[in-house]
Amino acid sequence: MEKMEKMEKQAIGNHVNIKHVLSFDVEEYFQVEAAREGGMTPEKWSQYPSRVDLQVNRVLGILDDFQTKATFFVLGSVASKHRDLIKRIADGGHEIASHGMTHKMLTRLTPEEFAAELRESREILSDITGVDVQGFRAPTFSITHKNPWAIDVLTDSGFTYDSSVFPVVHKRYGVPDVSRWTHVAAGPSGGKIVELPPVTLRVLRRNIPIGGGGYLRLFPVKFVAAGLKAAQRHAAAGMIYMHPWEFDPAQPVTPMSRRNRFRHRVNLSRTEPKLRYLLKRFDFQTAERYVKSILPENLETFAY
């Protein structure tokens, strides 16, 4: 902790003017992996009230206050049930990208099933917005060294960028040996795609995840600010990710292990003030605009 604070101090004063990337994964609170592990199978989803509309509206209101545009990685199954909501996000000038169809981790899909999820989600999303989908984020950051074929499938499917890789050591996910910053991910069949990993802090030769989700709620927001400043020093944009359900402390409790419930619910009431803190101090843009502003040939390539 002391070390993290020191790193933060070192990062101050080294920043260039760079716009970071702000993203939201649009899914229901009961569709997360931790709930699935607790026995919440897709057949049980209908037993829980939908709150995604209310939660996304909350997020859109905050973004409007700061006139900031973000990328929304939308689950296809949510989009097909909430077409008006997705249209409203897009009409607000935000980017709509794909979060797949079923929220199954890619480790549980075959390459063919993954390609089908990409196709279907993209069709639904572009049918609603009239705009082609450029980006993808895997459920639970589930592109790892176990499924590098996913990079090839994304390239073959015509996606421009991906944000599915967390450069950390974690039980469910993580590729700790690739760059913490924007890079080119190369698949075994030669597919190449621009990869935007979420923000991490480098502490004691380990990457500490801080750029979103439970980490962002758990750690002081100043650590996140330090991560963004570290990105600036590397002339890269930092990727922040949040979920609309993280702005809703009143969401029903779903079956989860005690540990997962803590992670899912810790500091839910702090998400909004933390986002406002970051919006006040940093500039953000959509992933699509950021990717358009960089030259992939200037990026380092990592084989997955």
Ligand SMILES: [Zn+2]
């Ligand atoms: Zn998700």
